[in-house]
Amino acid sequence: MPGAIYAEGLVKTFGKVRALDGVDLDVPEGTVLGLLGPNGAGKTTAVRVLTTLLRPDSGRAVVAGIDVLKHPNDVRHVIGLSGQFAAVDEYLTGRENLQMVGQLYQLSSRDAKARAAELLERFNLTEAGDRTAKTYSGGMRRRLDLAAALVVSPPVMFMDEPTTGLDPRNRQALWGIMQELVAGGTTLLLTTQYLEEADQLAHDICVVDHGRVIARGTSDQLKAQTGGERVEVVVHDRDHLGTATEVLRGFGKGGTSVESHTRKVTVPVTGGAKLLAEVIRELDARGIEIDDIGLRRPTLDDVFISLTGHAAEREAESDGDPEPAGGPGTTTSDGEVAK
C-alpha cells in the first residue's frame, strides 16, 4: 500500500544535467521524511515534481492517493507548499496575504477571512497582521509563508529548506510548529541541508546526491555511520597543515579530512570541550598558529564522507566531476545503508 507520498523512478533532466536520476520515495501517512542533500542534489526538483510544479521526464508520483501527473489540480487541493523563499507578497499585509491564498484555495471570502485571522493568531502574527509583510523580520516572513501553506490544513505538506537563513531561535520555533502539525496527523516531506534538522524532525531520512538516493534510514542509523563530534582547525599557514593533521590524528577517533584550499583539518573525536583545550595546547606547543578552531556536530559533509568516502560537492553544478557520489562505496544500489 503506497504511503501518503509515493514516487517511483522519477527522472528529470535539464539539458545534460540529470537533476533526478531515478528517485523512489515512500512516506507513510502521518510521518516525516527528511530529504537531505547538498545544493544541487535534486531535493528541490523532487519537491517541484511532487507539488505539480514540474513534470518529470519519466516515473510516477502519487500524493494522498492522487496521481500527480494525471490529476495535478486535484493534488493541489490537498497539499501545502512552503518553499525556499518566503513566498509572500511583501506589499500586502499578513492578513491580506492569507486571505488571498485562502480564496485561491477556493474558500469563500468569508471563510478565507476567518481562516486568516485564525492562522495569524496561531503563528503569533496577530499584532503584525495589518502591517505589510515588507516590515516583517525573516522569521516572521517564514511563519507567514508557512501559515499560507496551511490555509486549508492540507493532509500533505512539503517544506523546502524551511529554516535556511533563520537564526536558532526562529529555527526552534519553526521546528515546534512542524512537530505540532505531524502530531495532528499531517504527512510532511522536508528538505534540508542540516543533519540536525532532519534528526529533530524526521522519522526517516533519504540522503540524495546527484539526483539519486544514496542512503536511507532512520537518523540513528545514519548517525551510526557518521560518528559524533568533530574538531575542526583552520591553520594560519598552509605549510603547517601536515603537522596539524598529525596532531589531530592523535586525538581523533577516525580518519582526518584535510581541505587544503581552506587550510582546514577535521577529525571525529569524543571528549568535548576538555579535549578541545588539549588540542589547542598541543598545537600551541608545536608552534602552529591557528585562525579558527571549534567543536562541531556532524554536518552533511560528514555524512557524505562517511557514506561515500568523499566530501559532498557544495557547488550547484560540478561539471568537472563525472563520478557522482553514488558510485562504488558503502551504499548498495537500492540505497539501503550498508550495515
Next chain:
Amino acid sequence: MSTTSTSTARRAVPPPAHGGLVQAARDSLVIAKRNLIRMTRIPEIVLFGLIQPIMFVVLFAYVFGGAIPVPGEPGNDAADYREYLMAGIFAQTVTFATAGAGAGIAEDMHKGLVDRFRSLPMSRGAVLTGRTLADLVQTTLTVVVLVIVALIIGWRAHEGIPKAVGAIALLLLLGYAFSWIGALIGLSVRTPEAATSGGLIWFFPLTFISNAFVPTGNMPTFLQHVADWNPFSATVLACRQLFGNPDGLPSDAWPMEHPVLASVLWSVVIIALFRTLAVRKYRSAAT
C-alpha cells in the same frame, strides 16, 4: 486499511466549487485586487507612470513642435502639431503598460510567488489575467490625467464625446493587448530588471517607426510600409479620425484606410496570440 483514503477523507478538502469560467473569473479578480492593493502601497510607480507621458507631451509639443510640419494643414504651425501629436502620445502611454506587467510578473517569478500560485488549485491563467486587468486600471487612470494635460495645452476632440470615448476605448484595448506581450516577457526573463529593459528594446523602434510622432510620408519606402502595418499606427490614426485631429495624410495601405477596424483586429490578434503563449509558458514556468 488504506492510509491515503483516510487522510483525504478526514480533512475537509473543498471540492472545486464552480465551473471553470466562473472560477477563472473569480481567481483573476482576486489577483487583480492583489495587484491594485500593491499599487496603492507603491504610489511612486503610478506617479512615474504619469510623469513620463507628460514629459513627452511637453518635449514634443514645444521642442519639436514648430519644426515638424503636418501635411494637409494649411497653417502648418505648432498648434497643428500639438493636435496631431496627442493621439501618438496617448498610444505610446497605453502601451508602456507592457513594461509594468513584465517587471511585475518577473518579480513574482523571482520571489517564488509564481511557484506558490502554481501549487494552488486556482485557474491557470488567473495570475496573468489578474495582472493585466490591474494594469488596465492603472492605464485608464494615466489616460484620464493625460487627457486633462492635453486639454490644458490646447488639444481638443472635435467630433463629440461618443467618438472620443470610442477612441479611448481603442487605446485601452491596445494597452491591454500590449500588457500580454509584457506578461510573456516577464515569464521569459530571469530578473525584473531584464523585463524592464527587455520591454524597452523593441518598444522605441515600434513606437517611432509609426505615424505616432511624425507623418510617414517622408520616411523611406520600406519604413513607410512597416509604419503603415504597425499595429500602433492603426490605433493612432483611428484616434486622430475619431478625435477630429489632423491625420497627416495617411497612405492607402489597408490598415490606413480602415484604421478603426484594423486597430481592433490588431489588438484582438495580439491578445489571442500572446495570451496563449503566456499561459502556456506560465504552466511550465521554471524559476
